[in-house]
Amino acid sequence: MWARSQYWEQVMATSSRGTIADRNGITLALSVPRWSMFVDPAFWDPSQLSVLGQHLPKQVVQKLQKPLEGRFMWLVRKLTLQKGEEILSLNLKGVYGIKEMERSYPFGKHMAHLMGFVDIDEKGLSGVERQWDFFLYNPPRMRNLIRDAAGNYFEAANLSSEEEMVFPKSEVVLTIDWRLQYIVDDALQNGASMNNAEWAAAVCMDPMTGEILAMSSFPSFDPGNRETFSGDALRNNTVGRVYEPGSVLKPVIMGIALENGYVNSKSRFNCSGSIKIADHVIREVNWRAHGNQDFNKIIINSCNVGMAQIGMMMPTTFTYNALKSWGFGVSTGVELPGEEEGLLPLPSQWWGVVPANIALGQGIAVTPLQLAQAFSAIANGGLLVRPYLTKNVFDRKGNEVYHGQRREIGRVLSNSTAERLRMTLRQAVAEGTGKRADVENAKVAGKTGTAQVAHRGKYLQDTHVATFAGFWPYDSPRYVLIVTVGNPGAKGYLAGAIAAPIFRTIVEEMMASGF
Structure with a gap:
């Protein structure tokens, strides 16, 4: 019981990429905060699925209908802050959230082929995102989560997050207007x-x-x-x-x-x-x-x-x-x-x-x-x-x-x-x-x-x-x-x-x- 109440979990969570701007300094691509939801099977109560299922994709609901193993399973990655808060406000047992970063493109399709896109882990796959990925990409950070006796998760202090706040983010400035x-x-x-x-x-x-x-x-x-x-x-x-x-x-x-x-x-x-x-x-x-x-x-x-x-x-x-x-x-x-x-x-x-x-x-x-x-x-x-x-x-x-x-x-x-x-x-x-x-x-x-x-x-x-x-x-x-x-x-x-x-x-x- 003591081990269960002092459980640690290490989770890889995406970091901010550098920004991309046009010749006038207008931001064309940036990273924004998102909620990613996960479940701890040791505390999950299957009777909660009828409530949680209304907020999740069908394929995720199907996974939760089966017996769960281990102590960690992603439910859904990178929800808007509003959607993530909605799920967390349900106060469901074994359901938790962690902040990640997601790429955002203010000009959408108007810059699509130039900007390119990234994968779920924020690695550049095409366009400028891929061309300058070496400088734009920040590797996922290891997040140390501690669960207290009540089943709540807290993030331990992380030096890398403090370093990220000290140094300015990388930036690519284009000739585009x-x-x-x-x-x-x-x-x-x-x-x-x-x-x-x-x-x-x-x-x-x-x-x-x-x-x-x-x-x-x-x-x-x-x-x-x-x-x-x-x-x-x-x-x-x-x-x-x-x-x-x-x-x-x-x-x-x-x-x-x-x-x-x-x-x-x-x-x-x-x-x-x-x-x-x-x-x-x-x-x-x-x-x-x-x-x-x-x-x-x-x-x-x-x-x-x-x-x-x-x-x-x-x-x-x-x-x-x-x-x-x-x-x-x-x-x-x-x-x-x-x-x-x-x-x-x-x-x-x-x-x-x-x-x-x-x-x-x-x-x-x-x-x-x-x-x-x-x-x-x-x-x-x-x-x-x-x-x-x-x-x-x-x-x-x-x-x-x-x-x-x-x-x-x-x-x-x-x-x-x-x-x-x-x-x-x-x-x-x-x-x-x-x-x-x-x-x-x-x-x-x-x-x-x-x-x-x-x-x-x-x-x-x-x-x-x-x-x-x-x-x-x-x-x-x-x-x-x-x-x-x-x-x-x-x-x-x-x-x-x-x-x-x-x-x-x-x-x-x-x-x-x-x-």
């Missing part, structure tokens, strides 16, 4: 839903620094509600999905050709509506003949025949190496887990019509973030800069252990070539296929891209990816924005009708909000 993130995410989720899309992605960057200001993926989930964790909803399409970009790659190919003398202001290309290369026929939409064109008109009209001719002019190894230098087929190194490298075939595979297809954005696979990096080079005067998401990381003692900063990868265009492309891309919006992305006074420049999806070596006729890649204002760009919509099931499939309006909505909302 929560206001811009909300605008981008809201527009993408609504636009993708309206178009009955299978998936979508959007990323907004500062082209001068490489800072990622917003990043959104559809479908989304609530990181605080595991019932929403299903299938593709957990994938961050911005970095974790590759697809053929289509015509949105044409400005990059044109930039390579201009920069290296394969095309100049005097070059002319004839488009009769189609062209045969090897054993393939490349044609225009509706077989439309664009006639005699310079490099400017090829981009404005999104001319396939003209781009195919340019693709065939350049040596395959040269074009391959140039695309590599633009960041294609190479991961950007952004501070997020699960980033894909994309697909850039080796030059030995560039036979027949392949060089022409790649000039049209076919036969190459990219991520939206790689496109944002490439368009940033056009926007900033020709420098490829690494996209980055993290401004600072501080450990538990407040020491800065990581500092994100602008990093140049290399120059891919001269300033003069980049300027020519910016002017052309402005015309592509004002006069060409990107008209529905234009916003008054914003001076948007950009390019549409509609690509078929390949499956087992053949292109599916009814499956497309629609992209609009752009920046503004074109003469001194401050923002680069990529919007990609995968397999839209309504309102057609052309990027000018699907992705461009979402882009415009984001720009309009940003301008109205002072960005």
Whole structure:
């Protein structure tokens, strides 16, 4: 009887993780206190189940209906403080509570793929939570519980809890602006839903620094509600999905050709509506003949025949190496887990019509973030800069252990070539296929891209990816924005009708909000 009245129990209880904040200091993820309930079988009275069962999940009730062994069994973890107090106020024999910490995400689904989520023991499993888990995670603390003769549990003094109060918690500060993130995410989720899309992605960057200001993926989930964790909803399409970009790659190919003398202001290309290369026929939409064109008109009209001719002019190894230098087929190194490298075939595979297809954005696979990096080079005067998401990381003692900063990868265009492309891309919006992305006074420049999806070596006729890649204002760009919509099931499939309006909505909302 003495041993029973002096019983000790050691329980592992989760601790606080470090916080995650946006560039303005707004908290995006934090730990909040919760009640976790357990039962001591030695004091449990089965007749209490009818009362307790009203507050517990069905599977827990089923466990309590069976004989219990040992001296400790979790009932339910991490209830809200109000719910935990309700159960404790019942004063049931053998039923006790212990305080734990649980991750909370104030912005819910609007930050889901960026934040990621944690497991029941607060270990980071995806997103920023996983990327910086080494600094954010605090191991569970051993809690020493003592039961008195009346059956009540008390927690013994614990030095680790005192230490946790002395030192500041670790913190990760992102380059994200929560206001811009909300605008981008809201527009993408609504636009993708309206178009009955299978998936979508959007990323907004500062082209001068490489800072990622917003990043959104559809479908989304609530990181605080595991019932929403299903299938593709957990994938961050911005970095974790590759697809053929289509015509949105044409400005990059044109930039390579201009920069290296394969095309100049005097070059002319004839488009009769189609062209045969090897054993393939490349044609225009509706077989439309664009006639005699310079490099400017090829981009404005999104001319396939003209781009195919340019693709065939350049040596395959040269074009391959140039695309590599633009960041294609190479991961950007952004501070997020699960980033894909994309697909850039080796030059030995560039036979027949392949060089022409790649000039049209076919036969190459990219991520939206790689496109944002490439368009940033056009926007900033020709420098490829690494996209980055993290401004600072501080450990538990407040020491800065990581500092994100602008990093140049290399120059891919001269300033003069980049300027020519910016002017052309402005015309592509004002006069060409990107008209529905234009916003008054914003001076948007950009390019549409509609690509078929390949499956087992053949292109599916009814499956497309629609992209609009752009920046503004074109003469001194401050923002680069990529919007990609995968397999839209309504309102057609052309990027000018699907992705461009979402882009415009984001720009309009940003301008109205002072960005």
